[in-house]
Amino acid sequence: MSDQKVVEITQVSQACRRCGLYHLCGPMGLDEGDMAKLDTVLKRRHSLQKGDYLYRLGEPFTAIYAVRAGSFKSYTLLDDGTDQITGFQLAGDLLGLGAISTKKHTNAARALETASVCEIPFDRIESLAGEIPGLHYHLMSLMSDEIQHDQCKLVLLAKMSAEARLATFLLNISERLTSRGYSACEFNLSMSRNDIANLLGMAVETISRLFSQFQESGLLLANRKEITLLDLDGLRAITSSCSVKSNNSHVS
């Protein structure tokens, strides 16, 4: 076995650790052989540029995707012709889980910056599951997570003030980046203020005013897309007036 080979394995392992499908092959019971099997159905990584569609509204559902790098927005089209953003997906998040039953995508997913995804063809999951026990269970766990996250978003929209919504959103981005090994306090918001406003159910102007207000209060620095969170506890105080007991994660 050459040194080169060893380096490759390490690299794969690193990449996998930040992958949303890692939970399928990593911590729970999958050995190297299983990972090799999984690798046979994972299509080659798929790269996208800013603005590219991963899938469009109404397209047939064929696969689920895990974001390896970059970020996405998913959104549906409303009767009045406007969009409604249903979530942002960062490295490690999954896309497409809502389309399993309808077999058609009920929303669109679009890259917010240069991005790459792993694609796992859904029709091969059944055969693969025969070989990898627990695969189905992991998939259901991931879907269960998605259900919970959506319910956090419901609380956010139903109960929280504009201030609390934005603070929650920023803390959530921070947490998700942290759990993937990125910096908790300095990051780039790949989405526009417009997109944030849309997700949080408010007007762009309000988002803009809140960023200014948070900056004046010394909670953060916002230079265009570059955000530096200065006072995590201060932000938490704003959200905690009205957040979910215990689990207030994943609202974006």
Next chain:
Amino acid sequence: MSDQKVVEITQVSQACRRCGLYHLCGPMGLDEGDMAKLDTVLKRRHSLQKGDYLYRLGEPFTAIYAVRAGSFKSYTLLDDGTDQITGFQLAGDLLGLGAISTKKHTNAARALETASVCEIPFDRIESLAGEIPGLHYHLMSLMSDEIQHDQCKLVLLAKMSAEARLATFLLNISERLTSRGYSACEFNLSMSRNDIANLLGMAVETISRLFSQFQESGLLLANRKEITLLDLDGLRAITSSCSVKSNNSHVS
């Protein structure tokens, strides 16, 4: 085979048709043998009185439930001590899907009236799935539906006016009752105005005013909990100014 036996089978079939787990055993590939197998893991129907908990926040997750009769509300507790209702479950709906990954219930479910459920112990699903191909797929479909429904609720809360929210809510209840063979236009709202307001993210007073307003416009009759929808198209017109293209179902 006695007449009595025939009647029993017919009754079971009728009951199953309105059951949320029917989709697991009915239309897609399950024959009588499979149904018998499924029956062995379905615990005896569980009956509840108004106000009884099906499960509480934080309890260990052991099973998913299908509502056979009656209705439930599920809700989480917020930091400030108030509840946030995340949904109402009518006959045929499933409960508990959001707790698979955490293994603890992240919300509570409580009967709104006398109700009964089927309980399917989750730890037996794996073994059962070995015998019934497609069971996993059906479960994932049901979870996928749940994800979609939650996203409809997001749109409702993020984009729609108070008027449109209530109209959407009422039409949704109506549709769900219709699909289970109940009347589309006359029904009993088992939940209080307070609960409706909570789900829709608004104040009780607003709900009350809207019921009065809808009644004056001839859209419906509201006598306490008894609701008669008089003008479905009129209600649709109110929602359609701002609803999801195509699929505007399940917002409660």
Next chain:
DNA sequence: ATACTGGCTTGATCCAGATCAATTCTCTAT
């Protein structure tokens, strides 16, 4: 350099719906 374009910020005004307050209706318990 200059102009253009789209995203962002800031100010001024307005309104849908929250909040506060008082009354009425229903149901339950005595």
Next chain:
DNA sequence: ATAGAGAATTGATCTGGATCAAGCCAGTAT
């Protein structure tokens, strides 16, 4: 029957955040 408690309705007022409007900034094309 009567009292008491919670749910629902209705009215009066207030306000958070939307909307309208105008300027600003950064990146791209000419």
